[in-house]
Amino acid sequence: MRKWNGWVDEGRHPTLPPAALRLIEAELGPGRPTPDATLADVIAATPASRLKPSPLISLDPEDRIRHATGQSLPDWIALRSGRLPSIPDGVARPTTNDDVRELLAFASATGVHVVPYGGGTSVVGGIGGKQTSRQPVLMVALERLAGLTELDERSGLATFGAGTTGPDLEAALSPNGLTLGHFPQSFERSTIGGWVVTRSAGQQSLGFGRIEALFAGGRVEAPGGTLELPPHPASAAGPDLRQLVLGSEGRLGVLTEATVRVVARPKHEAFPAWFLPDWAHAMVAARAIGQAGLPLSMIRAMTPLETASVLALAGESRSMRLLKGYLGLRKVGPAPSLLLVGASGTERVVEAAIREVGPLVRREGGIAVGGSIGRRWIANRFRAADLRDALWDAGYAIDTLETGVDWTRLPDLATAVEDALRHGLDELGERVLAFSHLSHVYPSGSSLYVTYMFRPADPDETLDRWRRLKAAASRVIVEHGGTISHQHGVGRDHAPYLAAEKGELGMAVLADIARRVDPGGIMNPGVLLGDEP
């Protein structure tokens, strides 16, 4: 079971490799661990539920606390300090579609607000946060609407309950030699329903497709009715309603089941790595590869500081020292950028694709370092999330943010976001560590994923620091024409910035759609559209 106030399971205590801790200490100063509240404290302070007892709804305080937040940094501050801005009044665990309809009818009749809960992994305030309304809040946890319910092997279409987690989903497909190929960093905790309604991108989305491409259809139960989305392979029959459900973040109802396009597990995979002399050359190489029309599954490029952090976090100092020695001999440069490429498919096609990549990287001064870094990265790719626990315990707060933008604007945006973060706490005399990578590369642009760390203080002060940094970075993203989110969604944290890209008429259209499917405005209010009552 996951810790009530962290990412890792109860009983696990991940620690930082000494090299990584030294790197962070050198940048930020010594860590400032803050005291944790206990679950018992929070339970004791939990207000009584405003809901009446019902067989479908748990009113248990611990249950309510465990569904009160996602995994954003403000959520962490609240959980660790025990000062939760709001605690839902109940948790329902529907086991059938009819249960969901019954819950929505009950909520509509009584004005209760409904928040769908998948894996609880939102990092943008998609769950919880400060509810300003006086209405009771009911979490609809989807953990029992889970599992493979239908498999059409011939068509490669698999239907899952929306609450199916990543590992359960892949385990259900595995006996048939199939995979969805969707591996976001939250894979182990997040659910297929959450992926769909937040427009998730898996780490190999270049090959397997973003969830937008994988989500063929499904069913949404809303207060205003049911939306059934047939899983056509493609259609020119008017606007695509799937694309409204994708990114709807619980505002347009409860996605109860999703039919996804699954494929045969690739026979062969390769993850070669290169070092580039610097970040500028790494970006050019990533673009060249992304625009070469090659059948690749992943292109990832890291700033020198992220490269150093990844190597430090890998913690295997001897092989890393050897690698650094090798890179020094080859004179790749004092601040090299790591570039990882993935390809999946038949051996012949994978080999042909990788062979085309080599010259594109070498043209930018890249040096190939083989497949071991890539293999290690793949093996540990879900463990990076565990480091939040380790860092917090060591007295550092960590958060990430991300955007997507065209290649022309990317370099300036990347510099400006890191600068905004690094200097965001200057007037408090606190330093901020920030580094970035391109995690998803497209022919027309790239995502930019930024990690930043700073030292916490008391809960209010820590939250204030986060607000300053988040606002500074978000403003820079909007000013430079980036989307406010490439893969995490909008939630409450990005809602103020959404109109910048949707426009006034676009926001009005979205509000109309929400009103049609949810006339009473009970679905996850405040999230996405920023219309907190």
Next chain:
Amino acid sequence: MRKWNGWVDEGRHPTLPPAALRLIEAELGPGRPTPDATLADVIAATPASRLKPSPLISLDPEDRIRHATGQSLPDWIALRSGRLPSIPDGVARPTTNDDVRELLAFASATGVHVVPYGGGTSVVGGIGGKQTSRQPVLMVALERLAGLTELDERSGLATFGAGTTGPDLEAALSPNGLTLGHFPQSFERSTIGGWVVTRSAGQQSLGFGRIEALFAGGRVEAPGGTLELPPHPASAAGPDLRQLVLGSEGRLGVLTEATVRVVARPKHEAFPAWFLPDWAHAMVAARAIGQAGLPLSMIRAMTPLETASVLALAGESRSMRLLKGYLGLRKVGPAPSLLLVGASGTERVVEAAIREVGPLVRREGGIAVGGSIGRRWIANRFRAADLRDALWDAGYAIDTLETGVDWTRLPDLATAVEDALRHGLDELGERVLAFSHLSHVYPSGSSLYVTYMFRPADPDETLDRWRRLKAAASRVIVEHGGTISHQHGVGRDHAPYLAAEKGELGMAVLADIARRVDPGGIMNPGVLLGDEP
């Protein structure tokens, strides 16, 4: 200039190869040519415009007639007989975005209906048809909102006026070594704006992507305001408004400019062909290839009758006789199905991909016949549309329809549609020739494109025959779970079948969106949503 009542240019008179004519005569009986009305007759019968003269709007009768219809079979019947169900009151040719806003303001103030006009190639009644409203109708022709207006080579983003035709678009990209790679059969006449608002699929969409993937952003002018869609490479910032414009068919305003994702022209292309023993094996082979995760640009499989027609229409009887002799020797079967595959990219990757295809086809009894059929098909791929003129002149009506469906339901659907068409005029004692191909193959299913021919009679009777056939085929498509259109759109002809896949709530959502952007309901009423006043 295009004939006012046909597909080909004035002065061109395409004819059928004798072998093709013999094949059709054998199936349908001798052709029944019908008399054509002259343009002068139609001009003489054109009612006076109900619009006041204005510098922005042409009231010229010939102009109005030339913008009265698309290219559906009912449109053809109307044009050839001279009995147009409606003729618009004027044609505007805006040259700037402000012109469009001015026209919309004028139309909103006076209740004039507005129909955006791109290439006039709709085959589903997206333009024209019987307008039952008494309001004047203004066509907004986009031919002067055309051309490349911005090119960001680094990002591969090109912005075009919506009225840019296929050849002009590719010609503008060609000096930079770029291509959009979007080649629908209507390529020579249709426009980028039309492609977007009808969700067009080019013949190599497997490699280059459907227009949904290529359309990065743009601008829509609507009576209710302006929608600006930023060209992010990808975004998780809520529902995707681009996906509402895609497929909007003029109902949500006028798309005035589109930014598309362009790529380097592929260095190498190959179009190998195979013959399969029969249609069932061809479908299995197409599926196997489509699910193998290979970097291909096209997979096309034809029924035996379509295969015979293509070979007959190719008209080069000597090489075809030799080919048939060869296939006879190789014992591929009495009714072989042609399978065409395309790959585009670097020579190494194209070769690797094609080498993976061979075993998949051979497993289904396929015999490779080299690259000449494919090369000829590519060279002539836009000429097939000219045959409509030749067939009509020879006394035969031809129409096509299409759907997309998963692999499991495809074989039954394909049989049922052809059967419904073949026997659709039984009670009139008329025969119908029908054949099909898979033109766009996906891992989870395929498009199915059906061509059918029958003999016309007087205009009312011909229209009645078409209505019977169209209704029979559309019912079968809906009953078998296919989408009512995979690549042509909805228009007026498919509008009655749209609710079957969008659902009641979905249709209400679409109507709400239309109301928000077009409160007066003046944009192309009757099309898409079937809400003819």
